[in-house]
Amino acid sequence: MNNKIIGFILLILSFSSGWMWMDYQTALHNPALLDKTVTIEIEKGDSINRIIDKLVAEQLAIKPFWFKVIAFQLNVLKKLKTGEYELTSGLTVPQILALFAQGKTKQHIITFPEGWSFKEILREIEKNPNLEHTLSGADFGCLMAKFKSDVKSPEGLFFPDTYYFEKHTSDVSLLKRAYDKMQQVLQREWGSKAEGLPFKTPYEALTLASIVEKETGAVSERPLIAGVFIRRLEQNMLLQTDPTVIYGMGESYQGDIKAKDLTTATPYNTYVISGLPPTPISMPGRDALYAVLHPDKGDSLYFVARGDGTHAFSANLKDHEAAVDKFQRNKK
Structure with a gap:
Protein backbone atom coordinates (compact mmCIF):
# COMPACT_ATOMS: atom_id res chain seq x y z
CA MET A 1 0.00 0.00 0.00
CA ASN A 2 1.60 3.24 -1.05
CA ASN A 3 2.00 6.24 1.16
CA LYS A 4 -0.76 8.21 -0.60
CA ILE A 5 -3.38 5.56 0.16
CA ILE A 6 -2.23 5.26 3.76
CA GLY A 7 -2.34 9.01 4.16
CA PHE A 8 -5.82 9.15 2.66
CA ILE A 9 -7.07 6.43 5.02
CA LEU A 10 -5.57 8.23 8.00
CA LEU A 11 -7.20 11.45 6.87
CA ILE A 12 -10.59 9.73 6.61
CA LEU A 13 -10.18 8.15 10.04
CA SER A 14 -9.11 11.45 11.52
CA PHE A 15 -12.06 13.22 9.93
CA SER A 16 -14.48 10.49 11.07
CA SER A 17 -13.22 10.46 14.62
CA GLY A 18 -13.38 14.22 14.75
CA TRP A 19 -16.91 14.20 13.39
CA MET A 20 -17.97 11.51 15.87
CA TRP A 21 -16.46 13.48 18.74
CA MET A 22 -18.31 16.62 17.70
CA ASP A 23 -21.52 14.64 17.23
CA GLY A 103 -37.60 8.66 39.72
CA LYS A 104 -38.47 12.37 39.74
CA THR A 105 -41.91 11.76 38.31
CA LYS A 106 -44.55 14.29 37.40
CA GLN A 107 -46.74 15.16 40.38
CA HIS A 108 -50.49 15.56 40.02
CA ILE A 109 -52.57 17.41 42.58
CA ILE A 110 -55.96 17.00 44.21
CA THR A 111 -57.51 19.36 46.75
CA PHE A 112 -60.03 18.58 49.50
CA PRO A 113 -61.35 21.92 50.81
CA GLU A 114 -62.22 22.45 54.47
CA GLY A 115 -65.85 21.66 55.22
CA TRP A 116 -66.33 19.04 52.52
CA SER A 117 -68.20 15.84 53.29
CA PHE A 118 -66.83 12.40 52.51
CA LYS A 119 -69.25 12.14 49.56
CA GLU A 120 -67.73 15.28 48.09
CA ILE A 121 -64.24 13.83 48.54
CA LEU A 122 -65.29 10.66 46.73
CA ARG A 123 -66.74 12.64 43.83
CA GLU A 124 -63.48 14.59 43.49
CA ILE A 125 -61.48 11.36 43.54
CA GLU A 126 -63.76 9.59 41.05
CA LYS A 127 -63.41 12.35 38.44
CA ASN A 128 -59.61 12.47 38.66
CA PRO A 129 -58.22 10.51 35.67
CA ASN A 130 -54.72 10.17 37.12
CA LEU A 131 -55.75 8.02 40.09
CA GLU A 132 -56.27 4.27 40.06
CA HIS A 133 -59.91 3.78 41.02
CA THR A 134 -60.71 0.86 43.31
CA LEU A 135 -63.48 2.19 45.55
CA SER A 136 -66.54 1.69 43.36
CA GLY A 137 -69.16 0.05 45.55
CA ALA A 138 -66.70 -0.30 48.43
CA ASP A 139 -67.94 -0.96 51.95
CA PHE A 140 -66.82 2.03 54.02
CA GLY A 141 -66.54 -0.11 57.12
CA CYS A 142 -64.02 -2.30 55.29
CA LEU A 143 -62.25 0.83 54.04
CA MET A 144 -61.83 2.15 57.58
CA ALA A 145 -60.66 -1.27 58.73
CA LYS A 146 -57.82 -0.99 56.19
CA PHE A 147 -56.74 2.14 58.02
CA LYS A 148 -56.98 0.29 61.36
CA SER A 149 -59.66 2.72 62.51
CA ASP A 150 -62.09 1.85 65.30
CA VAL A 151 -64.68 4.11 63.64
CA LYS A 152 -66.79 2.68 60.84
CA SER A 153 -67.96 5.98 59.37
CA PRO A 154 -65.34 7.77 57.22
CA GLU A 155 -66.95 11.18 57.76
CA GLY A 156 -64.58 13.85 59.05
CA LEU A 157 -61.56 11.57 59.29
CA PHE A 158 -59.62 12.92 56.29
CA PHE A 159 -57.61 16.09 56.56
CA PRO A 160 -58.57 18.86 54.11
CA ASP A 161 -55.49 19.80 52.13
CA THR A 162 -53.83 19.73 48.70
CA TYR A 163 -52.16 16.40 48.00
CA TYR A 164 -49.51 15.63 45.38
CA PHE A 165 -49.35 12.18 43.85
CA GLU A 166 -47.91 10.18 40.97
CA LYS A 167 -50.06 8.90 38.14
CA HIS A 168 -51.65 5.50 38.91
CA THR A 169 -51.61 6.12 42.66
CA SER A 170 -54.57 4.25 44.11
CA ASP A 171 -57.51 6.12 45.61
CA VAL A 172 -57.11 4.09 48.81
CA SER A 173 -53.46 5.07 49.27
CA LEU A 174 -54.34 8.74 48.72
CA LEU A 175 -57.11 8.52 51.32
CA LYS A 176 -54.70 6.78 53.69
CA ARG A 177 -52.43 9.82 53.51
CA ALA A 178 -55.34 12.16 54.28
CA TYR A 179 -56.49 9.90 57.10
CA ASP A 180 -53.01 9.70 58.65
CA LYS A 181 -52.61 13.47 58.46
CA MET A 182 -55.94 14.03 60.23
CA GLN A 183 -54.88 11.63 62.98
CA GLN A 184 -51.56 13.46 63.38
CA VAL A 185 -53.16 16.92 63.51
CA LEU A 186 -55.95 15.77 65.83
CA GLN A 187 -53.59 14.09 68.28
CA ARG A 188 -51.27 17.11 68.28
CA GLU A 189 -54.13 19.52 68.98
CA TRP A 190 -55.64 17.16 71.57
CA GLY A 191 -52.33 17.02 73.39
CA SER A 192 -52.33 20.79 73.96
CA LYS A 193 -56.05 21.29 74.62
CA ALA A 194 -57.42 23.63 77.27
CA GLU A 195 -58.52 22.15 80.58
CA GLY A 196 -62.10 21.41 81.59
CA LEU A 197 -63.53 20.69 78.16
CA PRO A 198 -66.58 18.37 77.92
CA PHE A 199 -64.89 15.90 75.57
CA LYS A 200 -64.08 12.34 76.53
CA THR A 201 -62.25 11.52 73.30
CA PRO A 202 -60.52 13.30 70.43
CA TYR A 203 -63.30 11.98 68.17
CA GLU A 204 -65.86 14.04 70.07
CA ALA A 205 -63.71 17.13 69.58
CA LEU A 206 -63.44 16.27 65.89
CA THR A 207 -67.22 16.01 65.67
CA LEU A 208 -67.76 19.45 67.18
CA ALA A 209 -64.99 20.91 65.03
CA SER A 210 -66.80 19.65 61.93
CA ILE A 211 -69.89 21.61 63.03
CA VAL A 212 -67.87 24.77 63.73
CA GLU A 213 -66.28 24.40 60.28
CA LYS A 214 -69.70 24.44 58.63
CA GLU A 215 -71.07 27.30 60.77
CA THR A 216 -68.56 29.95 59.74
CA GLY A 217 -65.81 30.65 57.28
CA ALA A 218 -64.44 33.46 59.45
CA VAL A 219 -61.39 32.13 61.30
CA SER A 220 -61.70 34.78 64.03
CA GLU A 221 -65.23 33.61 64.86
CA ARG A 222 -64.49 29.94 65.26
CA PRO A 223 -63.39 30.12 68.93
CA LEU A 224 -66.54 32.19 69.66
CA ILE A 225 -68.86 29.67 68.03
CA ALA A 226 -66.98 26.78 69.63
CA GLY A 227 -67.45 28.50 72.99
CA VAL A 228 -71.21 28.76 72.44
CA PHE A 229 -71.53 25.05 71.64
CA ILE A 230 -69.32 23.97 74.53
CA ARG A 231 -71.32 26.03 77.03
CA ARG A 232 -74.50 24.50 75.61
CA LEU A 233 -73.07 21.01 76.08
CA GLU A 234 -72.05 21.86 79.63
CA GLN A 235 -75.53 23.18 80.44
CA ASN A 236 -77.33 20.26 78.75
CA MET A 237 -78.84 22.60 76.16
CA LEU A 238 -79.59 21.40 72.63
CA LEU A 239 -76.95 22.50 70.13
CA GLN A 240 -79.63 23.54 67.62
CA THR A 241 -77.28 23.95 64.69
CA ASP A 242 -78.61 23.93 61.13
CA PRO A 243 -75.62 22.22 59.44
CA THR A 244 -76.31 19.03 61.38
CA VAL A 245 -79.97 19.12 60.33
CA ILE A 246 -78.93 19.53 56.69
CA TYR A 247 -76.49 16.65 56.98
CA GLY A 248 -79.17 14.42 58.48
CA MET A 249 -81.59 15.28 55.67
CA GLY A 250 -79.20 13.81 53.12
CA GLU A 251 -80.42 13.89 49.52
CA SER A 252 -83.79 15.34 50.58
CA TYR A 253 -82.16 18.69 51.34
CA GLN A 254 -82.96 21.02 48.45
CA GLY A 255 -81.40 24.27 49.61
CA ASP A 256 -83.57 25.35 52.51
CA ILE A 257 -84.76 24.04 55.88
CA LYS A 258 -88.49 24.00 56.59
CA ALA A 259 -90.13 24.08 60.02
CA LYS A 260 -90.97 20.38 59.84
CA ASP A 261 -87.30 19.57 59.18
CA LEU A 262 -86.41 21.01 62.58
CA THR A 263 -88.81 18.64 64.32
CA THR A 264 -88.16 15.53 62.24
CA ALA A 265 -86.05 13.13 64.25
CA THR A 266 -82.76 12.03 62.68
CA PRO A 267 -79.55 11.06 64.46
CA TYR A 268 -78.16 14.43 63.32
CA ASN A 269 -81.05 16.76 64.14
CA THR A 270 -79.59 18.72 67.04
CA TYR A 271 -82.92 20.50 67.51
CA VAL A 272 -84.20 17.12 68.71
CA ILE A 273 -81.26 15.08 69.98
CA SER A 274 -79.17 16.12 72.96
CA GLY A 275 -75.43 16.36 72.83
CA LEU A 276 -73.28 15.75 69.76
CA PRO A 277 -74.40 13.90 66.63
CA PRO A 278 -72.99 10.36 66.21
CA THR A 279 -70.28 11.35 63.68
CA PRO A 280 -68.68 14.46 62.25
CA ILE A 281 -70.58 16.14 59.42
CA SER A 282 -67.60 17.48 57.44
CA MET A 283 -63.83 17.65 57.28
CA PRO A 284 -62.68 20.32 59.74
CA GLY A 285 -59.45 22.16 59.16
CA ARG A 286 -56.74 22.90 61.69
CA ASP A 287 -58.31 26.23 62.73
CA ALA A 288 -61.64 24.62 63.61
CA LEU A 289 -59.91 21.86 65.57
CA TYR A 290 -57.87 24.42 67.46
CA ALA A 291 -61.00 26.48 68.17
CA VAL A 292 -62.94 23.67 69.86
CA LEU A 293 -59.91 22.74 71.96
CA HIS A 294 -59.22 26.39 72.87
CA PRO A 295 -62.72 27.93 72.88
CA ASP A 296 -63.67 31.47 73.79
CA LYS A 297 -64.36 31.77 77.52
CA GLY A 298 -67.18 34.29 77.26
CA ASP A 299 -70.82 33.82 78.22
CA SER A 300 -72.55 33.71 74.83
CA LEU A 301 -75.13 30.95 74.33
CA TYR A 302 -76.63 32.11 71.02
CA PHE A 303 -75.52 33.49 67.68
CA VAL A 304 -77.25 34.58 64.48
CA ALA A 305 -75.90 35.33 61.02
CA ARG A 306 -75.61 39.02 60.21
CA GLY A 307 -75.80 38.35 56.49
CA ASP A 308 -72.24 39.48 55.77
CA GLY A 309 -70.46 36.28 56.72
CA THR A 310 -70.19 37.14 60.42
CA HIS A 311 -72.45 36.51 63.40
CA ALA A 312 -73.97 38.44 66.31
CA PHE A 313 -73.51 36.72 69.68
CA SER A 314 -75.82 36.92 72.69
CA ALA A 315 -75.66 35.67 76.27
CA ASN A 316 -79.44 35.42 76.79
CA LEU A 317 -82.54 34.58 74.78
CA LYS A 318 -83.96 38.13 74.93
CA ASP A 319 -80.88 39.66 73.32
CA HIS A 320 -80.75 36.81 70.83
CA GLU A 321 -84.34 37.39 69.74
CA ALA A 322 -83.56 41.07 69.27
CA ALA A 323 -80.56 40.15 67.11
CA VAL A 324 -82.70 37.75 65.07
CA ASP A 325 -85.23 40.54 64.52
CA LYS A 326 -82.48 42.90 63.42
CA PHE A 327 -80.49 40.64 61.15
CA GLN A 328 -83.04 38.07 59.95
CA ARG A 329 -86.74 38.75 60.43
CA ASN A 330 -86.74 42.44 59.54
CA LYS A 331 -84.84 41.71 56.33
CA LYS A 332 -87.48 39.37 55.03
Whole structure:
Protein backbone atom coordinates (compact mmCIF):
# COMPACT_ATOMS: atom_id res chain seq x y z
CA MET A 1 0.00 0.00 0.00
CA ASN A 2 1.60 3.24 -1.05
CA ASN A 3 2.00 6.24 1.16
CA LYS A 4 -0.76 8.21 -0.60
CA ILE A 5 -3.38 5.56 0.16
CA ILE A 6 -2.23 5.26 3.76
CA GLY A 7 -2.34 9.01 4.16
CA PHE A 8 -5.82 9.15 2.66
CA ILE A 9 -7.07 6.43 5.02
CA LEU A 10 -5.57 8.23 8.00
CA LEU A 11 -7.20 11.45 6.87
CA ILE A 12 -10.59 9.73 6.61
CA LEU A 13 -10.18 8.15 10.04
CA SER A 14 -9.11 11.45 11.52
CA PHE A 15 -12.06 13.22 9.93
CA SER A 16 -14.48 10.49 11.07
CA SER A 17 -13.22 10.46 14.62
CA GLY A 18 -13.38 14.22 14.75
CA TRP A 19 -16.91 14.20 13.39
CA MET A 20 -17.97 11.51 15.87
CA TRP A 21 -16.46 13.48 18.74
CA MET A 22 -18.31 16.62 17.70
CA ASP A 23 -21.52 14.64 17.23
CA TYR A 24 -21.10 13.10 20.69
CA GLN A 25 -20.49 16.51 22.26
CA THR A 26 -23.63 17.84 20.57
CA ALA A 27 -25.69 14.92 21.91
CA LEU A 28 -24.18 15.41 25.36
CA HIS A 29 -24.59 19.15 25.78
CA ASN A 30 -27.32 20.43 23.47
CA PRO A 31 -30.89 20.70 24.80
CA ALA A 32 -33.04 17.79 23.71
CA LEU A 33 -36.11 20.01 23.43
CA LEU A 34 -36.75 23.72 23.08
CA ASP A 35 -39.71 25.98 23.79
CA LYS A 36 -42.06 23.25 24.96
CA THR A 37 -42.84 20.77 27.72
CA VAL A 38 -43.67 17.14 27.02
CA THR A 39 -44.86 14.30 29.22
CA ILE A 40 -43.33 10.83 28.88
CA GLU A 41 -44.48 7.73 30.70
CA ILE A 42 -42.08 4.87 31.31
CA GLU A 43 -44.14 1.76 31.84
CA LYS A 44 -43.20 -1.50 33.46
CA GLY A 45 -41.19 -3.61 31.02
CA ASP A 46 -40.11 -0.72 28.79
CA SER A 47 -36.67 -1.34 27.29
CA ILE A 48 -34.18 1.41 26.54
CA ASN A 49 -35.21 1.16 22.89
CA ARG A 50 -38.88 1.57 23.80
CA ILE A 51 -38.05 4.62 25.90
CA ILE A 52 -36.09 6.11 23.02
CA ASP A 53 -39.02 5.47 20.66
CA LYS A 54 -41.32 7.39 23.03
CA LEU A 55 -38.88 10.31 23.18
CA VAL A 56 -38.51 10.40 19.40
CA ALA A 57 -42.29 10.27 18.99
CA GLU A 58 -42.47 13.46 21.05
CA GLN A 59 -39.93 15.03 18.66
CA LEU A 60 -37.09 15.30 21.15
CA ALA A 61 -33.76 16.04 19.48
CA ILE A 62 -31.97 12.88 20.57
CA LYS A 63 -29.81 10.40 18.71
CA PRO A 64 -30.56 6.82 19.80
CA PHE A 65 -26.95 5.63 19.60
CA TRP A 66 -25.57 8.46 21.71
CA PHE A 67 -28.53 8.25 24.11
CA LYS A 68 -27.52 4.64 24.86
CA VAL A 69 -23.85 5.55 25.11
CA ILE A 70 -24.55 8.37 27.56
CA ALA A 71 -26.86 6.12 29.61
CA PHE A 72 -24.06 3.54 29.77
CA GLN A 73 -21.50 6.18 30.78
CA LEU A 74 -23.81 7.42 33.55
CA ASN A 75 -24.41 3.83 34.67
CA VAL A 76 -28.19 4.24 34.57
CA LEU A 77 -29.19 1.75 31.88
CA LYS A 78 -30.73 -0.59 34.48
CA LYS A 79 -31.83 2.15 36.86
CA LEU A 80 -34.53 3.91 34.83
CA LYS A 81 -37.68 3.99 36.94
CA THR A 82 -41.27 3.64 35.79
CA GLY A 83 -43.56 6.63 36.04
CA GLU A 84 -44.76 9.75 34.30
CA TYR A 85 -42.13 12.42 33.67
CA GLU A 86 -42.52 16.04 32.69
CA LEU A 87 -39.64 17.15 30.46
CA THR A 88 -39.20 20.89 30.21
CA SER A 89 -37.49 23.11 27.70
CA GLY A 90 -33.70 23.18 27.91
CA LEU A 91 -33.11 19.72 29.39
CA THR A 92 -30.13 17.82 28.00
CA VAL A 93 -29.89 14.04 27.58
CA PRO A 94 -27.87 13.58 30.82
CA GLN A 95 -30.45 15.64 32.71
CA ILE A 96 -33.32 13.61 31.25
CA LEU A 97 -31.59 10.36 32.16
CA ALA A 98 -30.98 11.68 35.68
CA LEU A 99 -34.72 12.36 36.06
CA PHE A 100 -35.52 8.84 34.94
CA ALA A 101 -32.90 7.27 37.20
CA GLN A 102 -33.90 9.31 40.26
CA GLY A 103 -37.60 8.66 39.72
CA LYS A 104 -38.47 12.37 39.74
CA THR A 105 -41.91 11.76 38.31
CA LYS A 106 -44.55 14.29 37.40
CA GLN A 107 -46.74 15.16 40.38
CA HIS A 108 -50.49 15.56 40.02
CA ILE A 109 -52.57 17.41 42.58
CA ILE A 110 -55.96 17.00 44.21
CA THR A 111 -57.51 19.36 46.75
CA PHE A 112 -60.03 18.58 49.50
CA PRO A 113 -61.35 21.92 50.81
CA GLU A 114 -62.22 22.45 54.47
CA GLY A 115 -65.85 21.66 55.22
CA TRP A 116 -66.33 19.04 52.52
CA SER A 117 -68.20 15.84 53.29
CA PHE A 118 -66.83 12.40 52.51
CA LYS A 119 -69.25 12.14 49.56
CA GLU A 120 -67.73 15.28 48.09
CA ILE A 121 -64.24 13.83 48.54
CA LEU A 122 -65.29 10.66 46.73
CA ARG A 123 -66.74 12.64 43.83
CA GLU A 124 -63.48 14.59 43.49
CA ILE A 125 -61.48 11.36 43.54
CA GLU A 126 -63.76 9.59 41.05
CA LYS A 127 -63.41 12.35 38.44
CA ASN A 128 -59.61 12.47 38.66
CA PRO A 129 -58.22 10.51 35.67
CA ASN A 130 -54.72 10.17 37.12
CA LEU A 131 -55.75 8.02 40.09
CA GLU A 132 -56.27 4.27 40.06
CA HIS A 133 -59.91 3.78 41.02
CA THR A 134 -60.71 0.86 43.31
CA LEU A 135 -63.48 2.19 45.55
CA SER A 136 -66.54 1.69 43.36
CA GLY A 137 -69.16 0.05 45.55
CA ALA A 138 -66.70 -0.30 48.43
CA ASP A 139 -67.94 -0.96 51.95
CA PHE A 140 -66.82 2.03 54.02
CA GLY A 141 -66.54 -0.11 57.12
CA CYS A 142 -64.02 -2.30 55.29
CA LEU A 143 -62.25 0.83 54.04
CA MET A 144 -61.83 2.15 57.58
CA ALA A 145 -60.66 -1.27 58.73
CA LYS A 146 -57.82 -0.99 56.19
CA PHE A 147 -56.74 2.14 58.02
CA LYS A 148 -56.98 0.29 61.36
CA SER A 149 -59.66 2.72 62.51
CA ASP A 150 -62.09 1.85 65.30
CA VAL A 151 -64.68 4.11 63.64
CA LYS A 152 -66.79 2.68 60.84
CA SER A 153 -67.96 5.98 59.37
CA PRO A 154 -65.34 7.77 57.22
CA GLU A 155 -66.95 11.18 57.76
CA GLY A 156 -64.58 13.85 59.05
CA LEU A 157 -61.56 11.57 59.29
CA PHE A 158 -59.62 12.92 56.29
CA PHE A 159 -57.61 16.09 56.56
CA PRO A 160 -58.57 18.86 54.11
CA ASP A 161 -55.49 19.80 52.13
CA THR A 162 -53.83 19.73 48.70
CA TYR A 163 -52.16 16.40 48.00
CA TYR A 164 -49.51 15.63 45.38
CA PHE A 165 -49.35 12.18 43.85
CA GLU A 166 -47.91 10.18 40.97
CA LYS A 167 -50.06 8.90 38.14
CA HIS A 168 -51.65 5.50 38.91
CA THR A 169 -51.61 6.12 42.66
CA SER A 170 -54.57 4.25 44.11
CA ASP A 171 -57.51 6.12 45.61
CA VAL A 172 -57.11 4.09 48.81
CA SER A 173 -53.46 5.07 49.27
CA LEU A 174 -54.34 8.74 48.72
CA LEU A 175 -57.11 8.52 51.32
CA LYS A 176 -54.70 6.78 53.69
CA ARG A 177 -52.43 9.82 53.51
CA ALA A 178 -55.34 12.16 54.28
CA TYR A 179 -56.49 9.90 57.10
CA ASP A 180 -53.01 9.70 58.65
CA LYS A 181 -52.61 13.47 58.46
CA MET A 182 -55.94 14.03 60.23
CA GLN A 183 -54.88 11.63 62.98
CA GLN A 184 -51.56 13.46 63.38
CA VAL A 185 -53.16 16.92 63.51
CA LEU A 186 -55.95 15.77 65.83
CA GLN A 187 -53.59 14.09 68.28
CA ARG A 188 -51.27 17.11 68.28
CA GLU A 189 -54.13 19.52 68.98
CA TRP A 190 -55.64 17.16 71.57
CA GLY A 191 -52.33 17.02 73.39
CA SER A 192 -52.33 20.79 73.96
CA LYS A 193 -56.05 21.29 74.62
CA ALA A 194 -57.42 23.63 77.27
CA GLU A 195 -58.52 22.15 80.58
CA GLY A 196 -62.10 21.41 81.59
CA LEU A 197 -63.53 20.69 78.16
CA PRO A 198 -66.58 18.37 77.92
CA PHE A 199 -64.89 15.90 75.57
CA LYS A 200 -64.08 12.34 76.53
CA THR A 201 -62.25 11.52 73.30
CA PRO A 202 -60.52 13.30 70.43
CA TYR A 203 -63.30 11.98 68.17
CA GLU A 204 -65.86 14.04 70.07
CA ALA A 205 -63.71 17.13 69.58
CA LEU A 206 -63.44 16.27 65.89
CA THR A 207 -67.22 16.01 65.67
CA LEU A 208 -67.76 19.45 67.18
CA ALA A 209 -64.99 20.91 65.03
CA SER A 210 -66.80 19.65 61.93
CA ILE A 211 -69.89 21.61 63.03
CA VAL A 212 -67.87 24.77 63.73
CA GLU A 213 -66.28 24.40 60.28
CA LYS A 214 -69.70 24.44 58.63
CA GLU A 215 -71.07 27.30 60.77
CA THR A 216 -68.56 29.95 59.74
CA GLY A 217 -65.81 30.65 57.28
CA ALA A 218 -64.44 33.46 59.45
CA VAL A 219 -61.39 32.13 61.30
CA SER A 220 -61.70 34.78 64.03
CA GLU A 221 -65.23 33.61 64.86
CA ARG A 222 -64.49 29.94 65.26
CA PRO A 223 -63.39 30.12 68.93
CA LEU A 224 -66.54 32.19 69.66
CA ILE A 225 -68.86 29.67 68.03
CA ALA A 226 -66.98 26.78 69.63
CA GLY A 227 -67.45 28.50 72.99
CA VAL A 228 -71.21 28.76 72.44
CA PHE A 229 -71.53 25.05 71.64
CA ILE A 230 -69.32 23.97 74.53
CA ARG A 231 -71.32 26.03 77.03
CA ARG A 232 -74.50 24.50 75.61
CA LEU A 233 -73.07 21.01 76.08
CA GLU A 234 -72.05 21.86 79.63
CA GLN A 235 -75.53 23.18 80.44
CA ASN A 236 -77.33 20.26 78.75
CA MET A 237 -78.84 22.60 76.16
CA LEU A 238 -79.59 21.40 72.63
CA LEU A 239 -76.95 22.50 70.13
CA GLN A 240 -79.63 23.54 67.62
CA THR A 241 -77.28 23.95 64.69
CA ASP A 242 -78.61 23.93 61.13
CA PRO A 243 -75.62 22.22 59.44
CA THR A 244 -76.31 19.03 61.38
CA VAL A 245 -79.97 19.12 60.33
CA ILE A 246 -78.93 19.53 56.69
CA TYR A 247 -76.49 16.65 56.98
CA GLY A 248 -79.17 14.42 58.48
CA MET A 249 -81.59 15.28 55.67
CA GLY A 250 -79.20 13.81 53.12
CA GLU A 251 -80.42 13.89 49.52
CA SER A 252 -83.79 15.34 50.58
CA TYR A 253 -82.16 18.69 51.34
CA GLN A 254 -82.96 21.02 48.45
CA GLY A 255 -81.40 24.27 49.61
CA ASP A 256 -83.57 25.35 52.51
CA ILE A 257 -84.76 24.04 55.88
CA LYS A 258 -88.49 24.00 56.59
CA ALA A 259 -90.13 24.08 60.02
CA LYS A 260 -90.97 20.38 59.84
CA ASP A 261 -87.30 19.57 59.18
CA LEU A 262 -86.41 21.01 62.58
CA THR A 263 -88.81 18.64 64.32
CA THR A 264 -88.16 15.53 62.24
CA ALA A 265 -86.05 13.13 64.25
CA THR A 266 -82.76 12.03 62.68
CA PRO A 267 -79.55 11.06 64.46
CA TYR A 268 -78.16 14.43 63.32
CA ASN A 269 -81.05 16.76 64.14
CA THR A 270 -79.59 18.72 67.04
CA TYR A 271 -82.92 20.50 67.51
CA VAL A 272 -84.20 17.12 68.71
CA ILE A 273 -81.26 15.08 69.98
CA SER A 274 -79.17 16.12 72.96
CA GLY A 275 -75.43 16.36 72.83
CA LEU A 276 -73.28 15.75 69.76
CA PRO A 277 -74.40 13.90 66.63
CA PRO A 278 -72.99 10.36 66.21
CA THR A 279 -70.28 11.35 63.68
CA PRO A 280 -68.68 14.46 62.25
CA ILE A 281 -70.58 16.14 59.42
CA SER A 282 -67.60 17.48 57.44
CA MET A 283 -63.83 17.65 57.28
CA PRO A 284 -62.68 20.32 59.74
CA GLY A 285 -59.45 22.16 59.16
CA ARG A 286 -56.74 22.90 61.69
CA ASP A 287 -58.31 26.23 62.73
CA ALA A 288 -61.64 24.62 63.61
CA LEU A 289 -59.91 21.86 65.57
CA TYR A 290 -57.87 24.42 67.46
CA ALA A 291 -61.00 26.48 68.17
CA VAL A 292 -62.94 23.67 69.86
CA LEU A 293 -59.91 22.74 71.96
CA HIS A 294 -59.22 26.39 72.87
CA PRO A 295 -62.72 27.93 72.88
CA ASP A 296 -63.67 31.47 73.79
CA LYS A 297 -64.36 31.77 77.52
CA GLY A 298 -67.18 34.29 77.26
CA ASP A 299 -70.82 33.82 78.22
CA SER A 300 -72.55 33.71 74.83
CA LEU A 301 -75.13 30.95 74.33
CA TYR A 302 -76.63 32.11 71.02
CA PHE A 303 -75.52 33.49 67.68
CA VAL A 304 -77.25 34.58 64.48
CA ALA A 305 -75.90 35.33 61.02
CA ARG A 306 -75.61 39.02 60.21
CA GLY A 307 -75.80 38.35 56.49
CA ASP A 308 -72.24 39.48 55.77
CA GLY A 309 -70.46 36.28 56.72
CA THR A 310 -70.19 37.14 60.42
CA HIS A 311 -72.45 36.51 63.40
CA ALA A 312 -73.97 38.44 66.31
CA PHE A 313 -73.51 36.72 69.68
CA SER A 314 -75.82 36.92 72.69
CA ALA A 315 -75.66 35.67 76.27
CA ASN A 316 -79.44 35.42 76.79
CA LEU A 317 -82.54 34.58 74.78
CA LYS A 318 -83.96 38.13 74.93
CA ASP A 319 -80.88 39.66 73.32
CA HIS A 320 -80.75 36.81 70.83
CA GLU A 321 -84.34 37.39 69.74
CA ALA A 322 -83.56 41.07 69.27
CA ALA A 323 -80.56 40.15 67.11
CA VAL A 324 -82.70 37.75 65.07
CA ASP A 325 -85.23 40.54 64.52
CA LYS A 326 -82.48 42.90 63.42
CA PHE A 327 -80.49 40.64 61.15
CA GLN A 328 -83.04 38.07 59.95
CA ARG A 329 -86.74 38.75 60.43
CA ASN A 330 -86.74 42.44 59.54
CA LYS A 331 -84.84 41.71 56.33
CA LYS A 332 -87.48 39.37 55.03
